[in-house]
Amino acid sequence: MTAPVRTAPTPLLRVSGLTKRFGPVTACRSISFDLHPGEVIGIVGESGSGKSTLLSCLSARQRPDAGTVEYATRSRGLVDVYALSEPERRLLARTEWGIVHQNPRDGLRMDVSAGGNVGERLMAVGDRHYGHIRAKAEDWLRKVELDLGRIDDLPRTFSGGMQQRLQIARNLVTGPRLVFMDEPTGGLDVSVQARLLDLLRGLVRELGVAAVVVTHDLAVVRLLADRLMVMWRGEVVESGLTDQVLDDPHHPYTQLLVSSVLQV
Amino acid sequence: MTSGIGAAEPMQTTRAAIGDSDPDGADRYNYAYLDEQTKRMIRRCLLKALAVPGYQVPFGSREMPLPYGWGTGGIQVTASIIGPDDVLKVIDQGADDTTNAVSIRRFFARVAAVETTEATAEATVIQTRHRIPEQPLREGQILVYQVPQPEPLRKLEPREGETRKMHAYAEYGLMHVRLYEDIARFGRIATTYSYPVMVNGRHVMSPTPIPKFDNPKMGGNPAVQLFGAGREKRIYAVPPYTDVRSLDFEDHPFAIQRWDECCALCGAGDSYLDEVILDDRGGRMFVCSDTDHCGTRRARGHTGRLGADAATAAAAKPRGAAR
Numbered sequence: 332m333t334a335p336v337r338t339a340p341t342p343l344l345r346v347s348g349l350t351k352r353f354g355p356v357t358a359c360r361s362i363s364f365d366l367h368p369g370e371v372i373g374i375v376g377e378s379g380s381g382k383s384t385l386l387s388c389l390s391a392r393q394r395p396d397a398g399t400v401e402y403a404t405r406s407r408g409l410v411d412v413y414a415l416s417e418p419e420r421r422l423l424a425r426t427e428w429g430i431v432h433q434n435p436r437d438g439l440r441m442d443v444s445a446g447g448n449v450g451e452r453l454m455a456v457g458d459r460h461y462g463h464i465r466a467k468a469e470d471w472l473r474k475v476e477l478d479l480g481r482i483d484d485l486p487r488t489f490s491g492g493m494q495q496r497l498q499i500a501r502n503l504v505t506g507p508r509l510v511f512m513d514e515p516t517g518g519l520d521v522s523v524q525a526r527l528l529d530l531l532r533g534l535v536r537e538l539g540v541a542a543v544v545v546t547h548d549l550a551v552v553r554l555l556a557d558r559l560m561v562m563w564r565g566e567v568v569e570s571g572l573t574d575q576v577l578d579d580p581h582h583p584y585t586q587l588l589v590s591s592v593l594q595v
Numbered sequence: 596m597t598s599g600i601g602a603a604e605p606m607q608t609t610r611a612a613i614g615d616s617d618p619d620g621a622d623r624y625n626y627a628y629l630d631e632q633t634k635r636m637i638r639r640c641l642l643k644a645l646a647v648p649g650y651q652v653p654f655g656s657r658e659m660p661l662p663y664g665w666g667t668g669g670i671q672v673t674a675s676i677i678g679p680d681d682v683l684k685v686i687d688q689g690a691d692d693t694t695n696a697v698s699i700r701r702f703f704a705r706v707a708a709v710e711t712t713e714a715t716a717e718a719t720v721i722q723t724r725h726r727i728p729e730q731p732l733r734e735g736q737i738l739v740y741q742v743p744q745p746e747p748l749r750k751l752e753p754r755e756g757e758t759r760k761m762h763a764y765a766e767y768g769l770m771h772v773r774l775y776e777d778i779a780r781f782g783r784i785a786t787t788y789s790y791p792v793m794v795n796g797r798h799v800m801s802p803t804p805i806p807k808f809d810n811p812k813m814g815g816n817p818a819v820q821l822f823g824a825g826r827e828k829r830i831y832a833v834p835p836y837t838d839v840r841s842l843d844f845e846d847h848p849f850a851i852q853r854w855d856e857c858c859a860l861c862g863a864g865d866s867y868l869d870e871v872i873l874d875d876r877g878g879r880m881f882v883c884s885d886t887d888h889c890g891t892r893r894a895r896g897h898t899g900r901l902g903a904d905a906a907t908a909a910a911a912k913p914r915g916a917a918r
């Protein structure tokens with residue numbers, strides 16, 4: 332199999348020997364990799380490959396059975412996220428991290444206005460000035476190309492693409508250093524997908540935020556990810572620079588994945 | 596002024612409930628209706644609640660001879676703390692004379708043989724729905740609130756497990772989201788009832804549906820404040836002289852309701868006023884919602900715009916009985 336991707340020192344996220352089982356099924360087997368500040372890593376595979384389980388283990392939402400997930404906090408350096416107390420983990424998740432869910436309903440408060448959705452994280456970290464929160468929310472709606480006239484509307488009146496952009500704004504408003512994305516363009520029309528991808532790419536580059544993007548869609552990783560890990564049956568079967576892996580796949584499964592996309 | 600001692604006419608629901616289990620007579624229930632074990636359990640919860648101001652303590656709420664929404668939580672708390680030497684006052688929206696207030700007062704006069712009163716100053720235990728009396732409370736008094744919804748975060752976070760964590764970890768950003776939504780929609784914090792407070796700098800608490808006008812009275816109060824939610828099975832408390840602050844934004848500070856008018860009956864300019872329709876030609880007046888406060892002031896010679904003439908109208912003023 333492929334050696335774990337280990338690059339320059341001081342990673343932002345260090346994953347070592349991560350294993351997660353569900354009964355007899357091993358969803359993720361001994362996965363190791365480093366992610367550096369500002370780097371975007373794509374995790375591709377079909378459904379059931381373990382990529383979504385891996386993402387929830389990485390983002391402190393599901394404790395792995397073995398292995399560690401270490402994150403370099405601003406104040407303390409590398410810490411084992413599962414050794415943190417729950418409130419510490421939650422604090423980390425709403426300050427240094429962001430999570431963009433595949434289904435906007437999981438990542439948005441549907442009965443809170445768009446502005447309130449974006450402002451929540453600011454208020455969660457202690458901002459108590461309405462005017463400031465409002466201005467920040469407007470600024471972020473602009474950045475994700477949402478109409479400012481919709482700032483007081485409920486997300487349920489938004490289209491799928493708009494909801495997804497709102498989710499992104501809600502996550503990025505506090506300047507996280509790492510964003511986890513689960514099929515960020517899933518369920519969207521192709522033209523809407525393309526626009527969202529462009530937007531995401533621009534934001535990630537502009538902000539220098541690191542990201543872990545889980546998707547079955549090679550077009551997404553081609554556009555967003557610097558590096559790629561291919562998952563198959565709970566294991567990383569191939570990893571490397573995105574273009575290298577996609578243009579010259581070595582593992583038979585990757586070859587199948589790439590060729591099937593080409594045929595579409 | 597006492598009423599209902601000896602309870603010549605027990606409230607219907609009480610009679611029915613007691614009759615179910617004890618057809619021979621209504622005198623064989625335990626003192627204050629609840630059995631001693633239940634009262635001990637509730638008192639333990641109350642002590643815990645007082646030890647952690649604003650924290651919601653789960654308790655094993657019992658069936659009471661009243662429908663939910665009639666203050667079963669408050670009644671269980673009162674039943675657990677009341678003794679024969681107590682003097683009980685019950686108010687509903689500030690009034691002592693609504694069906695709900697009268698029923699609860701009679702209930703305790705009958706099952707706990709306590710003296711009852713309408714005078715805030717004379718009461719040792721005051722059970723309330725929707726108001727804090729205007730007359731400042733003193734040490735030794737206990738204010739028992741009937742609480743329909745104890746969870747201030749519930750409107751925005753329906754998951755109980757999640758709101759519990761938010762309290763445990765003091766993650767209260769969401770509370771400000773609620774206030775943000777108000778300002779975004781109405782240009783100001785439009786919440787006028789159940790306005791959330793921070794207790795003792797630690798727990799965000801719902802002050803029940805009292806008007807925000809009463810919020811400042813909760814802080815630094817010499818009396819013990821106990822809160823009982825029957826349906827939601829929660830008890831919480833604010834011990835005497837505890838810091839209670841209404842949440843707000845720096846640029847939208849908390850403010851209580853104000854009226855352009857004074858009480859038409861007693862002339863009070865600093866009490867919570869209810870609007871009363873006098874006739875079908877648009878005639879109306881504002882009067883104190885706290886009937887004891889208003890009456891006491893009038894007895895001392897204070898008069899408002901309509902003075903004694905309006906007293907009859909006030910006596911007939913419509914009030915919601917329950918819910």
Ligand SMILES: [Zn+2]
Pocket residue numbers: 858859860861862863882883888889890892
């Ligand atoms: Zn008055």
